Amino acid sequence: MIPELTLPDGMRIPQLGIGFSAQLLGWRLVETATRFDITLIDLSSPWEGGRAVADALALGRVKRAGLFLLGSSAAMTNGHPSRRSEDRRDYSLDLLTMELDSLAAESSRSRWEEFGTRAKAVGAASLGLRVTGEFPLPELLEGIDEGWRPSLIRVGCGRWSADCRVADLVEQSGHVVAMTVPRHVPKTGAFGRVATDLGVSVAAVCIAWAMAKGRVVIVEPWSHDWVATARRAAALRLGPSLVAEIDLSLEG
Incomplete structure (x- = not known):
């Protein structure tokens, strides 16, 4: 089974999940994921993840109680593909995230509180x-009531190396981190060395390393075989010495 983490609000979240890509859409991806015990479904991408989940539920391929659905604030706007008229959701999300940029903390706090009201x-x-990016989380969270504090911080800088650095900063503030592992990661550095020694892909090492660090990992599969690859990577156990080697390389 896929390990789970406990969020600050007590909710349990699977440590491995899948998103959607332009190359792989539709309800069959949801069914394939659950076949490999991957129940965390990320609906944050601009692809039709919401439609895929709705179809899988309607066809009886999966059960809502067996899924953990992660969405984004973009899904609450009329322009997002998942909100088109033919994709009306008849289910709610388990966790909804809001994307914040480099705005001042005071402005972002106001946006966050408005988002929280709409999300609930x-x-x-x-x-x-x-x-x-390196967002000032302490300043943002100052003064926010306990019931409105984020349970999960998802990092997404667009580059794996940058995501790793920001994830470290976020964890220093005591939050649970979610990261997206791309299919292709440069083979240089410790990730590449460990992958060569173990005879696996660099992406597999990234998945195993992030899970060993106690992070939630999202993968965006390009084929149904890639779902199986991600599942095998989740079972890959990196020892403390290998995790430390990779950590040290990221500090350079």
Whole structure:
């Protein structure tokens, strides 16, 4: 089984999940994921993840109780593909994240509180933030009531190395981190060396390393075989020495 983490609000979240890509859409991806015990489904991408989940539920391929659905604030806007008229959701999200940029903390706090009210109104059980850089989290969270604090911080700078650095900063503030592992990661550095020694892909090492660090990992598969690859990577156990080797390389 895929390990789970406990978020600050008590919610349990699977440590491995899948998103959607332009190359792989539709309800069959949701069914394939659950076949490999991957129940965390990320609906944050601009692809039709919401439609895929709705179809899988309608066809009886999966059960709502067996899924953990992660969405984003973009899904609450009319322009997002998942909100088109043919994709009306008849289910709520388990966790909804809001993306914050480099705005001043005071402005972002106001946006966050507005988002939280809207998210809970549409049935989101838990709230999270998505940051794309070194955002001043302590300043943002200052003065926010306990019930509105984010349960998960998702990092997404667009580059794996940058995501790793920001994830370290976020964890220093005591938050649970979610990261997206790309299919292709440069083979240089410790990730590449460990992958060569173990005879696996660099992406597999990234997945195993992030899970060993106690992070939630999202993968965006390009084929149904890649779902199986991600599942095998989740079972890869990196020892403390290998984790430390990779950590040290990221500090350079």
